[in-house]
Amino acid sequence: MQKDTLHRYLFDNLHARGELVNLQQTFQDIIAPHDYPEAVQKLLGELVAATCLLTATLKFEGEIAVQLQGDGPIGYMAVNGNHLQQMRGIARLTADTQATSLKGLIGAGNMVITIRPANGEPYQGVVALEQDTIADCLAHYFEVSEQIPTKIWLYCDQDVSQIAGTLIQLLPDSEDKAQQQADFDHLCQLTNTIKSDEIFSLDSETLLYRLYHQEEVRLFEPQAVSYKCSCSEEKCLSAISQIAASELEAIIAEQGSVDMTCDYCLSTYQFKRPQLEAFINNKTH
Numbered sequence: 001m002q003k004d005t006l007h008r009y010l011f012d013n014l015h016a017r018g019e020l021v022n023l024q025q026t027f028q029d030i031i032a033p034h035d036y037p038e039a040v041q042k043l044l045g046e047l048v049a050a051t052c053l054l055t056a057t058l059k060f061e062g063e064i065a066v067q068l069q070g071d072g073p074i075g076y077m078a079v080n081g082n083h084l085q086q087m088r089g090i091a092r093l094t095a096d097t098q099a100t101s102l103k104g105l106i107g108a109g110n111m112v113i114t115i116r117p118a119n120g121e122p123y124q125g126v127v128a129l130e131q132d133t134i135a136d137c138l139a140h141y142f143e144v145s146e147q148i149p150t151k152i153w154l155y156c157d158q159d160v161s162q163i164a165g166t167l168i169q170l171l172p173d174s175e176d177k178a179q180q181q182a183d184f185d186h187l188c189q190l191t192n193t194i195k196s197d198e199i200f201s202l203d204s205e206t207l208l209y210r211l212y213h214q215e216e217v218r219l220f221e222p223q224a225v226s227y228k229c230s231c232s233e234e235k236c237l238s239a240i241s242q243i244a245a246s247e248l249e250a251i252i253a254e255q256g257s258v259d260m261t262c263d264y265c266l267s268t269y270q271f272k273r274p275q276l277e278a279f280i281n282n283k284t285h
Contacts, residue, residue: 003162006056006085006223007204012216014183015171018191020204021052021225024162029227030089031161033266038158039100044077044091046134046154049165051079051087052225053152054113054138057169058083062117070109070129073097077106086228088264102133111137113145135165148172149181151188155196164199166191187212231262236269245280252276 003024010017027045036044051066058064061083068077073096079089099105109129116122125145131137135152142150149170156163168191170184190211198207208217240248240258251258252273261268273280 002203002222004225005204006052006225007219008056008223009208009217009219011183011187011212012218014187014215015173015176015180016183016187017169017171018187018217019053019056019167020164020199020207021049021056021166022162022164022199023049023052023225024160026087026225026227027163028161030087033264034091036091036093037097039097039105040074040091040093041161042100042156042158043074043102043105043134044079044089045156045163046165047077047079048087048089049154049163050134050138050152051081051089052085053165053167055081055083055085056223057167058115060117060119062115062120064116065112065114067112067114068106068109068129068134069112070106072103072105072107072109073099074105080230085223085225087225088227088229090264092263102129102131102137111141113141142169149184151191153191153194155194155199157196157200162200166194166199187215229262229265229267231265231267231269233269236260237271237275240271240276241279243279248276248280 003022004026005022007020027048030048031041047066051064055064063082065078065080073093074091075094076092079087081087106129110126111129112124112126114122114124125141127137127141127144129137131140135154138152139150142148152165152167154165168187170180172180174180258271258276259268
């Protein structure tokens with residue numbers, strides 16, 4: 001399958017839609033600056049693939065953030081994406097761990113999904129991490145927050161650092177609720193037969209035909225997925241502008257500059273006194 005690409009498709013004679021994503025370079029770019037244990041890389045990769053699929057369900061321009069928060073060795077994990085399928089992600093470990101499961105890594109906690117439309121008010125959904133996998137937690141999120149039956153499958157091939165995911169979602173486009181559910185259940189049964197080596201090795205058309213050859217599948221134009229960190233000098237200066245002048249003076253006196261490092265990509269931005277003079281003068285006059 002083509003790497004770093006998202007595919008959307010409809011089942012013309014069934015009340016359901018699907019998505020398929022396969023990421024390699026995007027995933028590698030996200031984890032490259034960090035020395036995460038393999039299990040943390042895998043979980044973060046699954047969250048990246050899942051966020052791609054969620055972002056593709058949005059019907060507007062905007063951003064989405066999916067966060068895992070808990071009391072386990074990973075205190076915080078987050079993936080940010082937008083309608084252009086530009087992704088970034090991070091994991092913050094509070095302790096060394098040999099755990100491999102979602103509950104072992106995150107502990108007791110929540111999944112927080114925040115959606116920020118380019119035009120309109122942001123909204124947020126929170127679900128407890130009570131299921132065993134991210135995919136099952138997201139299915140629960142759709143059940144309680146969106147009330148749309150949705151199932152997600154996630155795959156990871158750590159030998160070559162690639163991840164993949166697929167989604168089936170019921171389309172509430174008729175009054176026949178029983179038929180909608182029957183179509184959804186039928187397609188979920190078929191999708192359950194995907195093997196990991198298939199989703200990583202087959203092109204999308206071949207894979208979809210192998211899965212759904214008895215159905216009429218309409219495949220839309222693929223969308224490229226990429227890694228992009230949204231940090232910038234301007235954002236750093238905006239944050240620095242909130243610091244008291246006396247504190248800025250103290251930092252510059254001690255360190256010679258004010259340095260800020262992005263948690264996601266680990267890029268460091270350095271600001272010396274001439275660049276900060278306006279902030280200091282505005283705060284002292």
